[in-house]
Amino acid sequence: MRRIWRNFITGFLVIFPAVLTAYILNFLFGWAFNLVINPISDQIAPWMPAVWAQGLTRFLVAVGFVLVIAGIGLATRILLLRRLFIVGEGLVRRVPIAGKIYGMIREIVDTIGGSQKGVFQEVVLVEWPQPKMYVLGFVTGKARGEVQQKTAEEVSHVFVPTTPNPTSGYLMLVDESRMTHLTMSVEQGMRLVISGGVVGEELKGLARRSGREAG
Numbered sequence: 001m002r003r004i005w006r007n008f009i010t011g012f013l014v015i016f017p018a019v020l021t022a023y024i025l026n027f028l029f030g031w032a033f034n035l036v037i038n039p040i041s042d043q044i045a046p047w048m049p050a051v052w053a054q055g056l057t058r059f060l061v062a063v064g065f066v067l068v069i070a071g072i073g074l075a076t077r078i079l080l081l082r083r084l085f086i087v088g089e090g091l092v093r094r095v096p097i098a099g100k101i102y103g104m105i106r107e108i109v110d111t112i113g114g115s116q117k118g119v120f121q122e123v124v125l126v127e128w129p130q131p132k133m134y135v136l137g138f139v140t141g142k143a144r145g146e147v148q149q150k151t152a153e154e155v156s157h158v159f160v161p162t163t164p165n166p167t168s169g170y171l172m173l174v175d176e177s178r179m180t181h182l183t184m185s186v187e188q189g190m191r192l193v194i195s196g197g198v199v200g201e202e203l204k205g206l207a208r209r210s211g212r213e214a215g
Helices: 002-047 050-094 096-112 145-149 186-194
Strands: 122-127 134-142 155-161 169-175 179-182 207-209
Touching: 002 050, 050 096, 122 155, 122 169, 122 186, 134 179, 134 186
Parallel strands: none
Antiparallel strands: 122 134, 122 179, 134 155, 155 169, 179 207
16 A cells, blocks of 8 residues: 555656646636737627637737747847856956957957947048158047147147057147048048058048148
8 A cells, every 4th residue: 555655646746747837838828818819809800700810819829929938038048148258258358368369359349340430530641750751540529628728720639549459559639730631431540550551542532631632
């Protein structure tokens, strides 16, 4: 008798999760049926037989349910992958030499990708450090306050990046008449700087001088 009871308990523990799951699903389906399917079916019933209306409603609800679950799964995967990427990036940045190299490359890629587009307004040439020598610069805005008050002409803030790492450079306060404005985009200018002049076709026919043509 004890052996029969023990086998009964074992069998009960085996089938109980499945039975409980089926019961819960049946309850949820009945709840959804009364809450969603019946009202929708009643709305479309005048346009088709009641059996067809109920079948179509069940199909649409099933498709919607699958899409919602799939959307939740996709969002979870995206968040999980993003989290894994952040953790992996943090680990790489902690490696002494590789971290510095990765950080520099990451900043360059972000710059090329346009994350700095709102900071840099346009690309210009500035005659520096000697006559007939030019550096490529990016206008970040007009000078204000004391800086503008102390200068006779309108002055702009120009960031002159270094090659091949454009995340470092110089801030120059340049008279408007001393700048050669270029029509190339910020991304084109950055490619020119990072490539060390290898990508240089952008300069052809793109310059216009403030007050006079560049000579």
